[in-house]
Amino acid sequence: xxxxxxxxxxxxxxxxxxxxxxxxxxxxxxxxxxxxxxxxxxxxxxxxxxxxxxxxxxxxxxxxxxxxxxxxxxxxxxxxxxxxxxxxxxxxxxxxxxxxxxxxxxxx
Numbered sequence: 001x002x003x004x005x006x007x008x009x010x011x012x013x014x015x016x017x018x019x020x021x022x023x024x025x026x027x028x029x030x031x032x033x034x035x036x037x038x039x040x041x042x043x044x045x046x047x048x049x050x051x052x053x054x055x056x057x058x059x060x061x062x063x064x065x066x067x068x069x070x071x072x073x074x075x076x077x078x079x080x081x082x083x084x085x086x087x088x089x090x091x092x093x094x095x096x097x098x099x100x101x102x103x104x105x106x107x108x
Contacts, residue, residue, distance in 0.1 A: 008043040018052055023105050026060055037100045040095060050076050053099060064107040075099040 005010075006014045017036055024032035024056040040049040075095045082092035 001103075008039045008045070010039060012039060014043075014045065014048075015105065018048070021049070022056060022060070025056060025100075026108065028104050028108075030101065030104050033100050033104050034097070037096060041096060046079070046096060049096070050079070050099075053103060056103065061103065061108055063107060068103065068106055071102060072099050075102075 008014060008017055017039060021033060021036035021040070023029075024036060037049065040046060050072075053072055054069065057072055061068045075098055079092045079095040079099075082095065083093075
């Protein structure tokens, strides 16, 4: 089967997965948020996930936690820096995980 750009590695529709990820953040569901984060990461779609999280800091979190946008942006920069290091252990994933957990646990 040829890889489709709008599917994740396990065959989930990318936009349905994105919606499920955002709902997990809104509902403070760590397990689901981390599941979808891993699905996007393993599918090579981490950049899309970072973009969604930046938008979510305004749409879903907003003034309840005004510094969240800055925290997510800084974690993204650390993620990028680790990607450039080409670490075989994929340490950049730690920053993505931290960002997701911060968003799940913050006020909304």
